Amino acid sequence: MSVCGAARFRGSVARILQQHRAVCSHTSGSSTEGIREKLQAFPGGSVELRKQRDSGVALLTLNNPARRNALSGSMMLDLEQRLCELETWTEGRAVIVQGAAGTFCSGSDLSAVRAIANPHDGMKMLSCGDVSGRLPLISVALVEGRALGGGAELTTACDFRLMTSDAVIQFVHKHMGLVPGWGGAARLVRIVGSQNALKLLSGARKVDPDTGKQMGLVDEVLHCSSGEGEALCQAERWLGPLIQGPAPVIQAVKRVVVSGRELPLDQALQTERSVFGTVWGAPANLEALALKPKHK
Numbered sequence: 001m002s003v004c005g006a007a008r009f010r011g012s013v014a015r016i017l018q019q020h021r022a023v024c025s026h027t028s029g030s031s032t033e034g035i036r037e038k039l040q041a042f043p044g045g046s047v048e049l050r051k052q053r054d055s056g057v058a059l060l061t062l063n064n065p066a067r068r069n070a071l072s073g074s075m076m077l078d079l080e081q082r083l084c085e086l087e088t089w090t091e092g093r094a095v096i097v098q099g100a101a102g103t104f105c106s107g108s109d110l111s112a113v114r115a116i117a118n119p120h121d122g123m124k125m126l127s128c129g130d131v132s133g134r135l136p137l138i139s140v141a142l143v144e145g146r147a148l149g150g151g152a153e154l155t156t157a158c159d160f161r162l163m164t165s166d167a168v169i170q171f172v173h174k175h176m177g178l179v180p181g182w183g184g185a186a187r188l189v190r191i192v193g194s195q196n197a198l199k200l201l202s203g204a205r206k207v208d209p210d211t212g213k214q215m216g217l218v219d220e221v222l223h224c225s226s227g228e229g230e231a232l233c234q235a236e237r238w239l240g241p242l243i244q245g246p247a248p249v250i251q252a253v254k255r256v257v258v259s260g261r262e263l264p265l266d267q268a269l270q271t272e273r274s275v276f277g278t279v280w281g282a283p284a285n286l287e288a289l290a291l292k293p294k295h296k
């Protein structure tokens, strides 16, 4: 790469990292003040992050099995922290979001929900758990067992959803007198279309893997015969072909697709141009050119 090209590349990377830091500092700043203390008062469980450096695949595990991996107050804060860690993982390619002990997530912890069941705290809480398209990595929700309420919403914040054959996704919000607030409704509309989204939300319908696949909510149904860990192995295998290649290129692909999916067209085009500037003439591009490629 020329000196000029290298400087441009570094400049673009620095800009992207700055944007990531801005998001992290925004979510730990004044918009969440007060609610953090309230959430902290509802401990239990944890959100664990394991970065597998050889493959560039991280495992994000919701771990609160005694409550079917309900998101306690402290877990919402943990989740925020883990997302910030992933945002700056430059060698990362993908993240698999899963629940411990064979089930995904039963939604927000009802004891925390009861304590902050007022409009002011509810609005503040939303600024804590925003998974959305922030992640520079390809994200996969591995749904075993149940994904209910906030847990169902979390699956829509991922790029892909894989379900084991006995799993269920259910947007139980209506039964709780609620609608999604973390972006679950808007994303559901984009994933399955407004007719299907309306059916799933207004009917609080249980989605089994086959129905999910037909609607386009589910990307793959995993049939696991043997025990623990098989679903994760299958998910990693499914992900394999999508994450072959250099991490900066995978991350760039993710960014252009998410901006195309979630931003108005003019902003998406602008983002695409600036992401393009980070890969053109960058090491992976130069190495590929040096190989005289033939795409058979």
Ligand SMILES: CC[C@H](C(=O)O)C(=O)SCCNC(=O)CCNC(=O)[C@H](O)C(C)(C)COP(=O)(O)OP(=O)(O)OC[C@H]1O[C@@H](n2cnc3c(N)ncnc32)[C@H](O)[C@@H]1OP(=O)(O)O
Pocket: 066, 067, 068, 070, 071, 106, 107, 108, 109, 110, 111, 113, 146, 148, 149, 150, 151, 172, 173, 176, 178, 181
């Ligand atoms: C709606 C949106 C909102 C948001 O995030 O914005 C929410 O998500 S509110 C929460 C919505 N979720 C629920 O209402 C789940 C209610 N629970 C159930 O339907 C069942 O517990 C189920 C299907 C998850 C599991 O049933 P199973 O028979 O397998 O087990 P148990 O019912 O015996 O549950 C074991 C144990 O876990 C506790 N539990 C389950 N979910 C939650 C939760 N969301 N918050 C707090 N605690 C939960 C359950 O009470 C049992 O506790 P125990 O002390 O053993 O009785």
